[in-house]
Amino acid sequence: xxxxxxxxxxxxxxxxxxxxxxxxxxxxxxxxxxxxxxxxxxxxxxxxxxxxxxxxxxxxxxxxxxxxxxxxxxxxxxxxxxxxxxxxxxxxxxxxxxxxxxxxxxxxxxxxxxxxxxxxxxxxxxxxxxxxxxxxxxxxxxxxxxxxxxxxxxxxxxxxxxxxxxxxxxxxxxxxxxxxxxxxxxxxxxxxxxxxxxxxxxxxxxxxxxxxxxxxxxxxxxxxxxxxxxxxxxxxxxxxxxxx
Amino acid sequence: xxxxxxxxxxxxxxxxxxxxxxxxxxxxxxxxxxxxxxxxxxxxxxxxxxxxxxxxxxxxxxxxxxxxxxxxxxxxxxxxxxxxxxxxxxxxxxxxxxxxxxxxxxxxxxxxxxxxxxxxxxxxxxxxxxxxxxxxxxxxxxxxxxxxxxxxxxxxxxxxxxxxxxxxxxxxxxxxxxxxxxxxxxx
Numbered sequence: 001x002x003x004x005x006x007x008x009x010x011x012x013x014x015x016x017x018x019x020x021x022x023x024x025x026x027x028x029x030x031x032x033x034x035x036x037x038x039x040x041x042x043x044x045x046x047x048x049x050x051x052x053x054x055x056x057x058x059x060x061x062x063x064x065x066x067x068x069x070x071x072x073x074x075x076x077x078x079x080x081x082x083x084x085x086x087x088x089x090x091x092x093x094x095x096x097x098x099x100x101x102x103x104x105x106x107x108x109x110x111x112x113x114x115x116x117x118x119x120x121x122x123x124x125x126x127x128x129x130x131x132x133x134x135x136x137x138x139x140x141x142x143x144x145x146x147x148x149x150x151x152x153x154x155x156x157x158x159x160x161x162x163x164x165x166x167x168x169x170x171x172x173x174x175x176x177x178x179x180x181x182x183x184x185x186x187x188x189x190x191x192x193x194x195x196x197x198x199x200x201x202x203x204x205x206x207x208x209x210x211x212x213x214x215x216x217x218x219x220x221x222x223x224x225x226x227x228x229x230x231x232x233x234x235x236x237x238x239x240x241x242x243x244x
Numbered sequence: 245x246x247x248x249x250x251x252x253x254x255x256x257x258x259x260x261x262x263x264x265x266x267x268x269x270x271x272x273x274x275x276x277x278x279x280x281x282x283x284x285x286x287x288x289x290x291x292x293x294x295x296x297x298x299x300x301x302x303x304x305x306x307x308x309x310x311x312x313x314x315x316x317x318x319x320x321x322x323x324x325x326x327x328x329x330x331x332x333x334x335x336x337x338x339x340x341x342x343x344x345x346x347x348x349x350x351x352x353x354x355x356x357x358x359x360x361x362x363x364x365x366x367x368x369x370x371x372x373x374x375x376x377x378x379x380x381x382x383x384x385x386x387x388x389x390x391x392x393x394x395x396x397x398x399x400x401x402x403x404x405x406x407x408x409x410x411x412x413x414x415x416x417x418x419x420x421x422x423x424x425x426x427x428x429x430x431x
Contacts, residue, residue, distance in 0.1 A: 017366075021370055021373070024374065025373050025374055025376075025377040026377065028282060028374055028378050029376035029377035029378070029380040029381050030374075030381065031275075031279060031381045031384075031385070163385070165380065167380065171279070197410060203338075
């Protein structure tokens, strides 16, 4: 269902043997029970994502643009990153965190409304109203920030899995540099829950790769920007990859 | 009374811990076995492809008998099995022999245009890649098992129930080099 949202179409081995084989190989290296279904997103921007709550119903997707731009080892590294999400059960983690925030919001709203109703009777302010307000404002904000922090940590983790599976972290680093040029997936605009599953933030603007390479600090995202993003800055991910 | 319940609780905790650690080791040992069968699947696929390949190449390059012999011998030796060290060695030899076969076939343009040959070559390269992937999975499982056998407190359980360390399926030196060589990035 998520695949249909993203406008991704399933492919067979014969449609694109190179892509299919790299997914196959990474799945073997990861010891997955079966090769995930492979999808291609008909979009020229550069991104990839995975879905599926267990390795058995996992699916991986890659945009047409990225497929054309990557060399074979890089393709394998990107697919290994997505398989990393599958192995770490990140899809489930993300679903749970979204549901938890929803629950906090709902409790807050219930308290808010009951508080409002009872305050009409007693004329004075009801504590329920205030607690509800607290839930919605602080609870949801903190919850969202926590969710984002988890998402960023999960990205690093999936990068590490990819480095382990391919024993070639440099390929993922070069792939990330390429991806950073145009990771924007217009079709995913407004589908915020899905961004955590992509290889790079699909709502981000293109980086300047020259800056990535020279590692200048001036254009680095501020702490505030970092706090509100689903993915760590690509430069940080590359630096970590080069340490492995 | 309270003393006895206290002791019982401690014993129960230790028992549960032992069971937990033991099961972990069993799972890891099973993973190693299963991942080795993954390697075997790819090895078998390679053995099956080689006779076809040799027959196809023979039709075009009849007098390269030395290479054919090399590949056939390496295949026979690899199929004999043996310990994991022997097996990884003979598999690496087979990979080397296949490489020289493909190098020889470069000299025959007719052969290189043969659809059947191209398909076989693709299949073999793919099998080789998959063999590497399966090896990586196997080595990861071995690493995980060996680490647990060596680390506290699982080492006690491991020595108690005689869990043995497993051997890595080694890559040969040329493959190691290839794996470490970074990919060139082009923009």
